[in-house]
Amino acid sequence: MRTLDELLHEHEFFKGFKPEHLELMAGCATNVIFEAGEYIFREGENADVFYVIRHGHVALEIHDPRRGPIAIDTLQENDVLGWSWLFAPYHWHFDAKAIKLTRAVAMDGKCLRTKCENDHTLGYLMMQRFATVLADRLQQTRLQVLKLYD
Amino acid sequence: MINLTPQLTTQQLTDPMQPEPFRVKRVMKESYDTFTLEMEPVNSERLFTFAPGQFNMLYIFGVGEIPISISGDPNQPAMLVHTTRIVGAVTKAMSKLKTGDVLGVRGPFGTGWPVSAAKGCDVVLVAGGIGLAPLRPVLYQMLAHRDRYGKVVLLYGCRSPEDILFRKELEKWRARFDLEIFVTVDYGDSDWHGNVGVVTKLIPKAPFDALNTVAMVCGPEVMMRFTAIELQKRGVQGEAIALSMERNMKCAIGLCGHCQFGPTFICKDGPVFTYPQLQSWLAQWEI
Amino acid sequence: MTLNTNSSTKYVLESTDFQQLIDVLVGIGYRVIGPTFDHNAVIYDDITAVTDLPIGWTDEQDAATYRLSRRSDEAFFGYVIAPQSWKKFLYPSQVRLWQAALSNGSFEILPDSEKPEPMAFIGVRSCELHAIAIQDRVFIEGEYVDPTYHAHRENLFIVAVNCGQAGGTCFCTSVNTGPKVEAGYDLALTEVIDHETHYFVVEVGTERGQHVLEQLPVRTADKREAKLPKTITDQAAHQIKRHLNTDGIKELLYTNSENPRWDEIATRCLTCANCTMVCPTCFCTTVEDVSDLTGQQAERIRKWDSCFTMDFSYIHGGSVRYTSKSRYRQWMTHKLATWIDQFGTLGCVGCGRCITWCPVGIDITAELEAIRQTKAKGETIKEGSDENIG
Numbered sequence: 077m078r079t080l081d082e083l084l085h086e087h088e089f090f091k092g093f094k095p096e097h098l099e100l101m102a103g104c105a106t107n108v109i110f111e112a113g114e115y116i117f118r119e120g121e122n123a124d125v126f127y128v129i130r131h132g133h134v135a136l137e138i139h140d141p142r143r144g145p146i147a148i149d150t151l152q153e154n155d156v157l158g159w160s161w162l163f164a165p166y167h168w169h170f171d172a173k174a175i176k177l178t179r180a181v182a183m184d185g186k187c188l189r190t191k192c193e194n195d196h197t198l199g200y201l202m203m204q205r206f207a208t209v210l211a212d213r214l215q216q217t218r219l220q221v222l223k224l225y226d
Numbered sequence: 227m228i229n230l231t232p233q234l235t236t237q238q239l240t241d242p243m244q245p246e247p248f249r250v251k252r253v254m255k256e257s258y259d260t261f262t263l264e265m266e267p268v269n270s271e272r273l274f275t276f277a278p279g280q281f282n283m284l285y286i287f288g289v290g291e292i293p294i295s296i297s298g299d300p301n302q303p304a305m306l307v308h309t310t311r312i313v314g315a316v317t318k319a320m321s322k323l324k325t326g327d328v329l330g331v332r333g334p335f336g337t338g339w340p341v342s343a344a345k346g347c348d349v350v351l352v353a354g355g356i357g358l359a360p361l362r363p364v365l366y367q368m369l370a371h372r373d374r375y376g377k378v379v380l381l382y383g384c385r386s387p388e389d390i391l392f393r394k395e396l397e398k399w400r401a402r403f404d405l406e407i408f409v410t411v412d413y414g415d416s417d418w419h420g421n422v423g424v425v426t427k428l429i430p431k432a433p434f435d436a437l438n439t440v441a442m443v444c445g446p447e448v449m450m451r452f453t454a455i456e457l458q459k460r461g462v463q464g465e466a467i468a469l470s471m472e473r474n475m476k477c478a479i480g481l482c483g484h485c486q487f488g489p490t491f492i493c494k495d496g497p498v499f500t501y502p503q504l505q506s507w508l509a510q511w512e513i
Numbered sequence: 514m515t516l517n518t519n520s521s522t523k524y525v526l527e528s529t530d531f532q533q534l535i536d537v538l539v540g541i542g543y544r545v546i547g548p549t550f551d552h553n554a555v556i557y558d559d560i561t562a563v564t565d566l567p568i569g570w571t572d573e574q575d576a577a578t579y580r581l582s583r584r585s586d587e588a589f590f591g592y593v594i595a596p597q598s599w600k601k602f603l604y605p606s607q608v609r610l611w612q613a614a615l616s617n618g619s620f621e622i623l624p625d626s627e628k629p630e631p632m633a634f635i636g637v638r639s640c641e642l643h644a645i646a647i648q649d650r651v652f653i654e655g656e657y658v659d660p661t662y663h664a665h666r667e668n669l670f671i672v673a674v675n676c677g678q679a680g681g682t683c684f685c686t687s688v689n690t691g692p693k694v695e696a697g698y699d700l701a702l703t704e705v706i707d708h709e710t711h712y713f714v715v716e717v718g719t720e721r722g723q724h725v726l727e728q729l730p731v732r733t734a735d736k737r738e739a740k741l742p743k744t745i746t747d748q749a750a751h752q753i754k755r756h757l758n759t760d761g762i763k764e765l766l767y768t769n770s771e772n773p774r775w776d777e778i779a780t781r782c783l784t785c786a787n788c789t790m791v792c793p794t795c796f797c798t799t800v801e802d803v804s805d806l807t808g809q810q811a812e813r814i815r816k817w818d819s820c821f822t823m824d825f826s827y828i829h830g831g832s833v834r835y836t837s838k839s840r841y842r843q844w845m846t847h848k849l850a851t852w853i854d855q856f857g858t859l860g861c862v863g864c865g866r867c868i869t870w871c872p873v874g875i876d877i878t879a880e881l882e883a884i885r886q887t888k889a890k891g892e893t894i895k896e897g898s899d900e901n902i903g
Contacts, residue, residue, distance in 0.1 A: 135414065135422060147414030147422040154431070175419045215452075219424040220412050224446040225355030225385045226830075242657055243610050243813070247619045268619045287613065287620055288804025288811035313829035328619045474827055476800050479657035482818070483797030484825060486847065489854035494656060510770050512839030 080105045083181055087128045088154035089205060097198050104187035110134075110174035116157070117168045123160030124185040129153055132178025137171040145171065148220075149213070159206055161185030242479050245285040245330025246272075248306060250323050256391045260356060261321055262297065262309040268328060273303035277338030278363030279442075279470060279498045283478050284308065285330030286323075290316040293475045295360035295497070296334060301370050306331065309359035309391065335478040337498045339364050340468050344440035348376040350432060350462075352453045354383050354425055354445020358391050360470055360497075361444050365399070372404055379406040379432050383425025383449070386411050387418045406433055425449065429456040436461030442498075444470040451508055454501050467501040488513055523739045524731040526702070528711040531589065532563045534672070537728045538633040543670055546602060547635035548595060553581055555592045557599060560635070567592060574865065575681040576874030588706050593680030594638055594864055598793030599645065602632055603665045604652070610800070612812040620811070629661070631668035637698065638676055639691030639746075640683075640862040644793030645671075646697055650856045651796050670721060673698035677745050679752035682865025684878055686750050687757035690862040693746035700725060703742040714741050757863065757878045758885065759849075765885060766850035770842065774884045779838035781873045786819035788867035788875075789844065794860050797825070820844050845877060 081102035084090045090098060108127070110116055116127065116134060127134075133152055137145040148170070151157050157180070160168050166185065192199030248265040255261050267274070276296050285291040292314070298307025312321050323329060341364060349368060351361045361380075368378050380399075384390055390409060400407045408428045410421035421428065425445070439462050443453045450469045457467055471492045473485040478493045485492035488507040490499070507513050526534065538545045539561070547560040550567040560566065571584045572592040584591045612623045637645075645666075652662035676692035685691035694701045699722035703714040714734055717723050789795040799818035804811040818825060821840050826833035834840045852860030861877070868876045 133419070143415070145416050147416075147418060150410075150414075150420075150422040152421075152431070216424045216427050219426065219448070219452060222448060223385070223412070224449050225383075225389065225412070241611075241624070241660060244622050244624070247621075249619070285802070287615065288802060288808055290802045291800070291813075326618070330620070472828060473833065474825065476798065476818075480655060481652065481657060481659055481796070482799065483820065484799070484818070486820075486843075486851070489851040491855070506767075512834045512836060513770075513843075 080107065080181065083107070083130065084128065087130065087181070089128055089156050089209075093201065097201065100191055100195070100198060101183065101188075104184040104191065106182045106184070108180050108182045110178045110180070112174055112176050112178075114174050116172040116174060116178075118171050119168055121168050123158060123166045123168045125182050126156060126158035126161050126185065127180040127182055129155050129157055130179045130181065132174060132180070133176040134178055135173050135175050137173060139171065145173075149216075150175070156206075156209055159210065161188070162206060242332060243477065245283070245291070245332050246270075247328045248331045250325055250327045250329065251305065252325060253323060256309060256393075257389050260309065260311045260389075260391060262307060263320070263323060263329075264298070265306045265308075265329070265331070266304065267306075267331075274306045274334070275303045276300060276334040276363075278341055278367050279338035279360055280334035280336050281360075281478075281497060282306075282308065282331050282333030282335070283475070284310075284316075284320065285332070286316055286319045287328070287330070289319045291330070291332075291476075292316045293335075293472075293478060293493070295470070297359040297362045299366040300363050301366060309356070309362075311356045332478065335493055337496055339442045339470075339498055340440055340500075341367050344368075345374045346376070346438075347466075348379070348434040348439040350379045350381065350429075350434050350439055350441045350457070352381045352425060352429070352441065352443045352445070352457075354449040354453075355385065355389070356391070357443075357445035357449075357470070358382055358384075361442060362392065364442060365405075369399075369405070376438065377406065377434050378404065379408070379434050381408050381410075381425055381428040381432055383410045383412070383428075383445070386413050387415065387420070408432065424452075426452050426456040429453070429460055437463075439466060441467045442470075443467060447471075447508070454505075464501045464505065468498050469501060469504060470497045471499060471504070472497065522717075523734040523742070524715040524717075524726065525734045525738055526713045526715050526729055526731045528589065528704075528706075528713065530730050531713070533729055534725075535560065535562065535635070537725055538635075538670065538672075541633075541670075541725070542631060543633035544630045545633045545635060546599075548590065548592065550581075554579070555581065555595045556597060557595050557602070557634070557636070563589070566590070571678075573681065574683075574869045576868050576876050577871055578681070578874075579869050586706050587711070588677070588704060590636055590674045590702075590704050591677070591706075593676065593678065593683065594641070594866070596791060596866065596870060598791070598864070598866070599634055599637060599641055600648065600793050600795075602634070603645065603669070604648065604659075604662050604796065606817045608661055608815045610813045610815050612810065614811075615809050629664045629668070631670070632665065633670035633672065635672040635674070637671050637673045637694075638864075639673065639694040640685045640864040641793055642671070642673055642694055642697040643690035643862045644864065647794045647856065647858060647860065647862065648796060650858070670725070671698045671700075671718075673701040673718075675701065675703040675742055675746050676749040677704055679749045679754075680865060680869075682755065682868040682876075683753050683863065684755040684757050684865060685863035686753050687755075687759060687878070688859055688861055688863040691746075692749040692753075693742065698722070701742075703745055705738075705741055705745070714738055716742065755865070755868075755876070755878045757861070757881060759859070762859075762881070763850040763853050765881075765888070766846045769884050769888055770846070772884050772887055774880065774887045775838045775842050777883075778841050778875060778880055779836065781875055782837050782841045783872060784821040784837045784840055785872060786821040787870045787872065789819040789821060790817065791866040791870045792848075793862060793864060793866070794848075795819075799824075820847070841875075845880065848877070849881065 081098045135147040136149040247268040252264040281295040297309040414422040473492045475485045476482040480491040480494040566589045652659040673694040698718040701716040801814045823832045848860040
């Protein structure tokens with residue numbers, strides 16, 4: 077069985093992290109598994125965690141009373157799920173549903189925030205990684221709203 | 227620089243402005259607004275040889291004429307195949323054609339996809355919406371000569387699950403071990419268990435060796451611009467990226483002036499171009 | 514009559530014998546077209562007699578200005594150029610490409626069997642010869658040949674006439690297309706007129722031209738007369754007021770698609786398409802597919818089109834060039850830059866028609882210069898601001 081810091085080390089998001097940082101991270105990590113169809117989190121719930129997806133497929137959904145759930149993004153292996161843990165008031169904005177059996181490492185947000193406050197080098201690294209993820213998602217979303225294929 | 231000249235010599239047209247009558251053999255509904263026509267020449271045994279990526283001018287008697295790329299199998303030249311979406315008067319009239327009806331065909335015109343330049347390379351096809359139609363002949367061609375290519379990957383994005391073209395064929399191909407197909411939709415419903423998001427999102431994870439890849443991209447211009455950027459981020463050389471352009475066309479032989487894009491005539495210098503040929507112009511507005 | 518066939522030999526045709534030139538051409542079977550006076554303009558149209566020529570008229574041309582006035586003499590070719598170029602004959606503004614009829618559940622194309630009449634143009638200016646050569650590259654020398662143009666062009670007989678004066682909007686000297694005719698003619702004339710004499714110095718460009726000349730009552734020009742084509746066209750060249758600076762012209766326009774001058778032009782340009790209609794090189798066309806009321810017969814009509822219209826760049830969803838700024842930019846960039854990549858020459862021959870016939874007097878030479886200057890100014894500002902920072 078691999079240790080948590082080994083699992084993190086293999087993940088795209090943590091590529092280039094120093095061993096001491098990975099070790100710190102692992103201190104906030106838990107191995108999790110979601111069955112197909114299981115909701116990982118729901119809109120409005122407290123966001124005190126984020127997930128690094130190891131295997132599987134997760135849909136981000138918005139529920140519309142007329143149309144039901146609308147999937148607006150899907151995430152897979154090597155993606156990270158959730159950034160609401162970074163920003164007050166730490167609430168989820170969407171529903172996240174496993175559409176296949178999904179294995180992930182859950183990272184405790186509170187724990188991470190404390191570690192980032194104590195070690196700004198680590199904090200900067202995390203912010204940098206999340207900023208990249210956010211920028212990519214924002215760019216993709218911008219293209220998505222263009223309704224290019226109409 | 228990859229050579230985009232069609233490998234096949236196109237038939238010498240007597241008068242390139244005169245349509246030849248073709249009879250519809252089969253009509254297939256692909257989605258609520260997209261359909262495929264299979265047709266044969268009325269008066270001849272002409273085999274319609276073409277290079278993947280080339281297009282025809284299709285004429286509806288007395289209504290009008292529009293450019294449409296060929297979506298059929300280049301190894302089956304007895305049957306001419308076009309896939310079209312209803313967007314205007316001519317495509318609307320075309321959507322009403324039934325088996326036995328006749329329409330006019332001029333062509334084939336233009337450059338083709340760099341199919342032979344891709345020999346020995348991985349091939350990634352990136353399609354957006356109806357842009358899958360002009361790329362389908364490439365897949366037919368590659369599957370007919372599968373040993374000539376490395377990995378063959380199709381990344382396909384469209385509006386919604388209902389808009390997925392050639393669904394049965396894609397499912398059949400997806401089952402093959404020598405073809406990787408990834409589909410993503412802009413918006414999914416609860417029945418959709420595939421990817422959601424723009425097609426560019428599929429590029430970072432797609433299985434191909436960027437340094438030995440030829441990419442062929444067809445879709446809305448914005449999608450092609452961002453796809454080219456994403457492919458280059460992955461390490462694909464600009465010269466190894468081919469795009470297919472669309473503009474207003476009246477003659478298809480470089481004489482009417484309508485399809486000018488910078489110094490090029492899309493109809494005869496394209497529709498397939500390498501990315502460096504277009505790059506500086508693509509960034510400008512209203513070219 | 515036997516003539517010295519040395520091609521450099523020049524001849525003299527008296528103005529009183531000019532009718533014979535028309536007659537010989539008619540006799541050979543040409544439809545003879547030349548300048549004539551109509552609706553207060555000099556236009557190119559069918560002529561049968563010397564008296565059809567705009568004798569004693571001249572044209573005053575300037576930005577958005579065209580008017581005729583009387584000359585002090587009875588010159589036959591005392592004007593500069595007609596509003597419409599010869600394009601209207603070689604590449605007519607409206608042509609039926611084919612007709613088709615439904616039959617047996619299919620359709621049949623009925624090609625137009627009409628054979629074009631051979632034409633002879635009298636009075637083609639040097640810039641216009643260059644314009645024809647440019648359209649030859651487009652319609653004959655490319656991958657695809659336009660059959661209508663080709664048929665007209667193949668049998669065309671050209672009598673060029675050197676310019677004895679420059680118009681107010683001419684700038685052929687900037688683009689090396691005149692005023693002296695150098696090539697591309699069957700016969701070239703230089704009109705010489707003063708108190709006592711009125712004759713034409715004739716130069717021969719082709720064997721066909723030689724054949725026609727041999728049927729005319731000409732004599733060999735003396736040394737002084739032989740020099741007149743150059744002297745007279747030199748005088749015309751000196752009258753030219755406008756200048757198009759072609760230095761690095763392609764790069765200038767390729768790197769200035771966002772020059773603020775385009776916005777300024779757009780405040781004046783009416784996108785009326787006049788410039789493209791009068792331009793002797795503009796070749797864009799559209800097609801109209803029409804059918805009769807019964808739906809049994811259909812035909813395809815080709816018409817001149819213009820990049821100034823919204824329809825021109827329409828693809829489903831909208832027009833690609835939706836602002837007048839981009840449409841003017843397309844036109845001018847095509848004439849002066851992309852044309853070079855497409856056909857190896859400028860698409861402009863300096864005839865000045867686009868300046869004369871622009872209803873608001875937009876001047877391509879001035880606009881190019883403004884773009885050059887705006888660019889230069891932009892660079893200065895940039896350097897200045899860098900200095901301030903330093």
